[in-house]
Amino acid sequence: MHRLLPLLVVLMAVLLVAACSDDDAPQAGEGFSLEFVGGSKYPDVQDRISLEGTFEDVTELLNERLALPEKVTIVVGDELGTDGPAYDPEAREILMPIPFVVEARQLLANEFDLDAATAQDLALEGNQHALLHEVGHALVDVLDLPITGSEENAVDQLATVLAINEGATDVALSGADLFYAEAIDPAELSAIDFWDEHDLDQKRFATIVCLVVGSDPDQFAPVADDYELPAEQVDICEQEWDTASSSWERLLDDHLR
Numbered sequence: 001m002h003r004l005l006p007l008l009v010v011l012m013a014v015l016l017v018a019a020c021s022d023d024d025a026p027q028a029g030e031g032f033s034l035e036f037v038g039g040s041k042y043p044d045v046q047d048r049i050s051l052e053g054t055f056e057d058v059t060e061l062l063n064e065r066l067a068l069p070e071k072v073t074i075v076v077g078d079e080l081g082t083d084g085p086a087y088d089p090e091a092r093e094i095l096m097p098i099p100f101v102v103e104a105r106q107l108l109a110n111e112f113d114l115d116a117a118t119a120q121d122l123a124l125e126g127n128q129h130a131l132l133h134e135v136g137h138a139l140v141d142v143l144d145l146p147i148t149g150s151e152e153n154a155v156d157q158l159a160t161v162l163a164i165n166e167g168a169t170d171v172a173l174s175g176a177d178l179f180y181a182e183a184i185d186p187a188e189l190s191a192i193d194f195w196d197e198h199d200l201d202q203k204r205f206a207t208i209v210c211l212v213v214g215s216d217p218d219q220f221a222p223v224a225d226d227y228e229l230p231a232e233q234v235d236i237c238e239q240e241w242d243t244a245s246s247s248w249e250r251l252l253d254d255h256l257r
């Protein structure tokens with residue numbers, strides 16, 4: 001019995017070291033991190049974001065899935081120098097302004113005639129999708145990914161593919177709802193709207209819904225109904241999903257954990 005003891009001690013030590021060395025955790029100076037700056041004029045929204053881990057959950061998931069060789073900080077606060085979510089390539093920061101969450105809550109409440117709590121939930125999910133969109137810009141920058149066509153379209157697709165692959169279709173669809181609520185009335189469109197690097201919000205809405213339904217037309221047939229996706233588009237959406245998901249998988253393949 002006693003002769004086994006040293007072996008057991010060695011074995012335990014090996015197991016302990018294996019348990020302690022977490023290969024999946026980003027090293028210092030790598031990966032995504034989250035930072036709240038300053039107190040907010042909207043403490044209820046700030047509390048919801050921090051207590052429910054709205055952006056923390058996304059940050060942790062990204063670090064579990066991706067090995068990012070540089071540090072990208074997700075900054076949440078009121079005075080970030082941008083009205084909406086944005087990526088700053090100089091600072092390698094993703095900026096998530098709290099006033100935009102408040103604005104999104106109001107837009108959604110007005111558009112869909114929602115109570116405050118439901119509008120808040122949708123606004124937070126819509127902002128998770130917006131965060132994933134900005135993560136896309138950060139990945140294109142940090143990993144120097146090749147993109148043809150519009151980068152804005154490509155990262156809208158990435159945000160949606162990531163959400164769908166994690167089973168978070170609600171996040172993708174809340175992103176779609178937010179674009180729907182933000183859309184300018186077609187009668188009020190002006191020439192400048194067509195020069196924008198983003199597609200019109202109506203199209204961004206449709207792209208997300210198309211990818212969700214295309215990812216599994218049977219499972220998401222009720223979504224196609226709810227969002228009035230024309231039946232003749234479903235096959236095309238399936239192809240869109242195959243192209244978007246397989247392309248992003250190949251682009252990120254070397255960086256997946």
Ligand SMILES: [Zn+2]
Nearest residue numbers: 133137152155
């Ligand atoms: Zn963008």
